[in-house]
Amino acid sequence: MKATLFVSKSLVVSVLFTFYSAFADNSFTAPKGYSIETISLPENTKMNIAGLDVASNGDVYAATRLGEVWVLKGGADISNTTPIWRRFADGLHEVTGLLVDDDSIMVAQKPELTRLVDTNSDDIAEQYLRVVKGWKFHNNYHEYHYGPVKDNEGNYYAALNLAHGGKTSLAMMGSDGGWRGWMYQVNTKGEFVPYASGLRSPAGIGISPSQELFFTDNQGDWIATSKLHYVEKGKFYGHPASLIDHPDYSFDKVHNMTAGDFAALAEPPTVWFPHREVANSPGNPVWDTTDGQFGPFAGQMFIPDYTFSSIFRVMLDKVNGQYQGAAMNFMDGFQSGNIRIQFDDNGQLWVGQTARGWPTRGNKPFGLQKVVWNGEQAFELQNIKLTRAGFSLTFTDTIDETSVVPDAFSIHQWRYRYSKEYGSPKLDEQIIEVTDTVLSEDKKTINISLPLTPNRVLSIAFDGIAANSQQTPSTTELFYTLNQVIH
Amino acid sequence: MRLSCRLLFTLFLGVCIGVNVSAQSEVNGTTSLSLDAQLDEELRALSIDKTTLAQGKNKYILYCLACHAKDLSGGNGFNLKDGVWVHGNRPSDLFNSVSRGFLAQGMPSFKDILSENDRKQIVAYVMSKREGFDNLTYEVYALDSNDDTSLVGKTPIKTGKLHDNLMDFTIPEIKEFGVVFEGDFYTYNDQPTRFRMGGRAFDLMTLEIDGESVEKLWKKGWNPTWLLKPGKQYIKLTYLSSKNPDYLDTNFLGYVTPEDGSIKYFATTARAQGLMANRTYNIEAKAHPVLQRKKIHKLPAGTISVGLPEKVNFAFDPSKCAINALWVGDFLNIGPNIDRRTGDPSLPLSEFIFFAPNGISPSQGNCEYLGYARNQNIRFNYLLNGIDVSLSANSLEKHRISFIFEIKKLDVDGENKKMTFSLPDIPSLKYLSEDGAIDELGWSFYPKENTSFKLDVLVSKDSS
Numbered sequence: 001m002k003a004t005l006f007v008s009k010s011l012v013v014s015v016l017f018t019f020y021s022a023f024a025d026n027s028f029t030a031p032k033g034y035s036i037e038t039i040s041l042p043e044n045t046k047m048n049i050a051g052l053d054v055a056s057n058g059d060v061y062a063a064t065r066l067g068e069v070w071v072l073k074g075g076a077d078i079s080n081t082t083p084i085w086r087r088f089a090d091g092l093h094e095v096t097g098l099l100v101d102d103d104s105i106m107v108a109q110k111p112e113l114t115r116l117v118d119t120n121s122d123d124i125a126e127q128y129l130r131v132v133k134g135w136k137f138h139n140n141y142h143e144y145h146y147g148p149v150k151d152n153e154g155n156y157y158a159a160l161n162l163a164h165g166g167k168t169s170l171a172m173m174g175s176d177g178g179w180r181g182w183m184y185q186v187n188t189k190g191e192f193v194p195y196a197s198g199l200r201s202p203a204g205i206g207i208s209p210s211q212e213l214f215f216t217d218n219q220g221d222w223i224a225t226s227k228l229h230y231v232e233k234g235k236f237y238g239h240p241a242s243l244i245d246h247p248d249y250s251f252d253k254v255h256n257m258t259a260g261d262f263a264a265l266a267e268p269p270t271v272w273f274p275h276r277e278v279a280n281s282p283g284n285p286v287w288d289t290t291d292g293q294f295g296p297f298a299g300q301m302f303i304p305d306y307t308f309s310s311i312f313r314v315m316l317d318k319v320n321g322q323y324q325g326a327a328m329n330f331m332d333g334f335q336s337g338n339i340r341i342q343f344d345d346n347g348q349l350w351v352g353q354t355a356r357g358w359p360t361r362g363n364k365p366f367g368l369q370k371v372v373w374n375g376e377q378a379f380e381l382q383n384i385k386l387t388r389a390g391f392s393l394t395f396t397d398t399i400d401e402t403s404v405v406p407d408a409f410s411i412h413q414w415r416y417r418y419s420k421e422y423g424s425p426k427l428d429e430q431i432i433e434v435t436d437t438v439l440s441e442d443k444k445t446i447n448i449s450l451p452l453t454p455n456r457v458l459s460i461a462f463d464g465i466a467a468n469s470q471q472t473p474s475t476t477e478l479f480y481t482l483n484q485v486i487h
Numbered sequence: 488m489r490l491s492c493r494l495l496f497t498l499f500l501g502v503c504i505g506v507n508v509s510a511q512s513e514v515n516g517t518t519s520l521s522l523d524a525q526l527d528e529e530l531r532a533l534s535i536d537k538t539t540l541a542q543g544k545n546k547y548i549l550y551c552l553a554c555h556a557k558d559l560s561g562g563n564g565f566n567l568k569d570g571v572w573v574h575g576n577r578p579s580d581l582f583n584s585v586s587r588g589f590l591a592q593g594m595p596s597f598k599d600i601l602s603e604n605d606r607k608q609i610v611a612y613v614m615s616k617r618e619g620f621d622n623l624t625y626e627v628y629a630l631d632s633n634d635d636t637s638l639v640g641k642t643p644i645k646t647g648k649l650h651d652n653l654m655d656f657t658i659p660e661i662k663e664f665g666v667v668f669e670g671d672f673y674t675y676n677d678q679p680t681r682f683r684m685g686g687r688a689f690d691l692m693t694l695e696i697d698g699e700s701v702e703k704l705w706k707k708g709w710n711p712t713w714l715l716k717p718g719k720q721y722i723k724l725t726y727l728s729s730k731n732p733d734y735l736d737t738n739f740l741g742y743v744t745p746e747d748g749s750i751k752y753f754a755t756t757a758r759a760q761g762l763m764a765n766r767t768y769n770i771e772a773k774a775h776p777v778l779q780r781k782k783i784h785k786l787p788a789g790t791i792s793v794g795l796p797e798k799v800n801f802a803f804d805p806s807k808c809a810i811n812a813l814w815v816g817d818f819l820n821i822g823p824n825i826d827r828r829t830g831d832p833s834l835p836l837s838e839f840i841f842f843a844p845n846g847i848s849p850s851q852g853n854c855e856y857l858g859y860a861r862n863q864n865i866r867f868n869y870l871l872n873g874i875d876v877s878l879s880a881n882s883l884e885k886h887r888i889s890f891i892f893e894i895k896k897l898d899v900d901g902e903n904k905k906m907t908f909s910l911p912d913i914p915s916l917k918y919l920s921e922d923g924a925i926d927e928l929g930w931s932f933y934p935k936e937n938t939s940f941k942l943d944v945l946v947s948k949d950s951s
Binding site: 029065066067090091092094109112114115125126127128129130132133136137138139141142356357358466 | 777779780781782786787788789805825826828829831832855856857858859860861862
């Protein structure tokens with residue numbers, strides 16, 4: 001039976017302004033065995049962290065919106081109980097990305113990608129070197145600069161936020177040219193290479209252990225809800241303002257195109273993050289490369305969310321050769337807006353935080369925390385994969401077979417509208433009934449059957465599922481982006 | 488007597504010792520209401536007279552700045568441009584305050600220090616700098632419903648005077664309300680300014696200036712904005728909460744801005760005043776030069792500014808390899824640029840002597856910026872016509888800055904191409920160089936003839 005339910009009455013404006021109501025529930029989620037530790041900060045400075053990385057020697061580098069870079073010497077070294085902060089650099093223009101690159105530090109500041117070099121090993125940078133030229137900054141406050149990340153061949157990737165307004169604004173965000181709204185590459189010859197277009201406010205870039213590039217983008221005009229994209233060179237990811245710099249387009253051409261024209265060009269998001277449900281302002285994706293030091297999610301993607309002050313998981317699923325997948329909350333209750341995360345070599349997940357200009361659930365103005373795992377096994381959803389008949393959900397422990405019944409699941413689906421409007425309501429929302437459930441022999445995987453419709457986002461809640469130990473998962477709802485069914 | 492008092496006054500921040508303070512005020516017992524009214528009229532006329540204002544400014548700098556700040560924002564003495572007037576807000580009140588002084592608070596009687604004419608010039612200047620509302624009142628009305636869009640026939644449920652002269656949108660305290668703020672309003676005489684409110688530009692926020700309704704500069708979107716008349720005017724702002732979406736925060740921000748909206752001059756609402764108060768984050772060069780790469784008012788994107796401990800400051804534009812601003816005094820307030828979403832520019836703490844597009848700029852050829860080095864000093868590195876150049880600056884004495892161009896490596900063909908830099912033609916600047924020629928085209932030298940070339944820029948002391 002199909003029934004239309006949960007029809008969202010949210011107007012676009014309410015999407016924009018009522019997310020405080022998402023915070024009405026003051027309870028916090030954390031899987032068993034995980035806890036948050038708060039790091040003391042240097043005094044008398046504004047530590048709005050928006051760039052974060054950990055060096056192989058355990059030094060933790062944090063870049064701030066004030067324009068400073070600080071290093072917590074040996075901060076990731078578990079035996080070091082009194083790490084000290086040193087100010088590594090200052091005077092930069094709102095740094096929103098940082099990479100430890102062998103012996104130097106790269107920062108994405110608003111007007112420049114800059115390499116900071118400490119030439120005399122005193123933990124203070126003496127050289128501030130421009131890495132590449134070729135793009136432009138026009139003093140618009142929203143022209144943030146994210147990254148860089150580096151691939152194994154030595155290429156760097158960074159992303160250029162659109163301007164607020166701007167000459168080519170087709171709605172709210174625009175471009176005054178100079179490759180705004182693009183991801184760019186700095187190749188091994190040091191050249192600027194425009195890499196992919198259609199980005200709006202791509203606050204997080206990540207490169208996977210298998211060298212695949214991803215970025216997150218924020219809900220807004222032309223972006224129905226926040227999302228993750230797998231990035232391929234030359235492709236267009238949805239926001240039209242960037243196209244004015246594309247060699248095949250022009251200002252006039254872009255302004256004479258329709259939403260349908262742009263939709264035909266745009267790549268589908270790899271994973272949608274439903275607004276007010278899993279993320280409102282996602283940061284950078286990282287992969288759990290800790291070989292089990294961080295628990296049962298090895299190899300999976302984690303992303304911080306600024307508004308929710310949370311970290312969520314993304315489970316990628318390759319279907320017909322294309323990535324899609326699911327997002328679900330991992331932990332919340334952080335003290336400030338989570339914008340950057342990074343694993344260290346000891347299995348700790350560092351969290352760089354700021355709360356300025358936009359509201360956050362955590363009430364501190366800025367901060368640095370880390371998530372640690374004490375080795376306790378939690379009963380959680382470990383992974384989800386699409387099957388021909390439905391989905392296969394794998395848990396971290398054996399499941400109580402009496403809990404595995406269709407009624408243990410509640411599923412509904414919807415789609416989004418692609419338009420110049422700010423965000424999208426849920427369209428064609430429907431309840432989907434699970435028709436069958438089968439528990440695997442090892443009792444860790446449930447295969448569910450249900451009717452599948454491509455181009456839908458599915459909310460899959462599994463409140464009825466319990467472990468043999470009668471433990472229940474800390475999070476019982478995921479959001480799967482079903483771009484395609486299996487051919 | 489006048490000189491010694493002036494020195495003492497400046498040195499002791501307003502406590503003028505040894506001044507013969509007359510117990511008998513010039514105005515005490517001799518002025519009548521009509522005389523004060525005459526004085527008010529005279530001072531109002533002087534406050535829009537350019538010659539008087541120039542003279543008044545000079546005297547203000549000499550006699551008042553130490554306590555009341557160069558921009559009149561106050562220090563040991565009161566803020567002289569806001570809406571709070573402890574000793575009376577009429578021009579004659581101001582004149583009498585200057586004349587009589589407040590010795591217990593450290594302000595001498597200027598009657599014995601300055602002539603009547605000098606005091607009038609100072610008062611006229613202070614009046615010309617007046618900002619915001621005066622005699623501001625409010626009326627709050629209850630609306631019948633969310634559809635009620637008229638105040639006609641209604642009686643206010645609450646009225647009063649706002650002693651801080653800031654519109655306070657928390658006063659209504661009911662869900663469906665109309666509010667009217669009105670009073671005298673002062674803005675600058677010497678440039679166009681705008682009256683901007685935060686929030687959506689609803690039709691139900693309207694502005695009257697001197698009794699006439701004024702059109703918003705744009706009808707849709709955010710931040711309803713109106714063009715102000717110069718100087719003094721009477722403003723009536725009416726706002727009805729009807730048809731508000733629930734999310735709208737009606738505790739509005741309000742500011743006066745320049746015509747391009749690039750900065751906020753002063754607040755017009757209580758909430759905005761609170762935010763403005765937290766927007767000071769001054770960067771100061773102490774033992775070593777400091778550097779800030781920030782959005783700076785009037786300077787191009789990407790500009791890098793440097794403050795030297797000797798309080799000489801300059802800015803460098805990497806896109807043109809040009810020194811594109813110079814100022815003497817305190818360095819930079821980056822507060823507006825690190826507040827909230829960072830839309831507003833950092834503010835130099837004294838006036839530019841020159842700024843972009845004026846500059847000490849390479850007159851020809853290509854420039855490619857490479858970066859800068861920071862040790863004890865700051866050194867900008869770039870390629871100019873293929874020649875590897877570094878630029879640093881120092882100041883060995885007050886009001887003098889030396890720019891040093893070092894040739895790190897000549898271009899590949901090693902030609903001795905003449906390098907020329909434009910020099911801003913500013914009366915308060917004098918250029919000297921023993922390492923190159925200075926003529927009407929600017930400063931030039933031949934890079935092969937030396938490894939280091941110095942340009943001295945002397946700043947007239949009057950310009951700071």
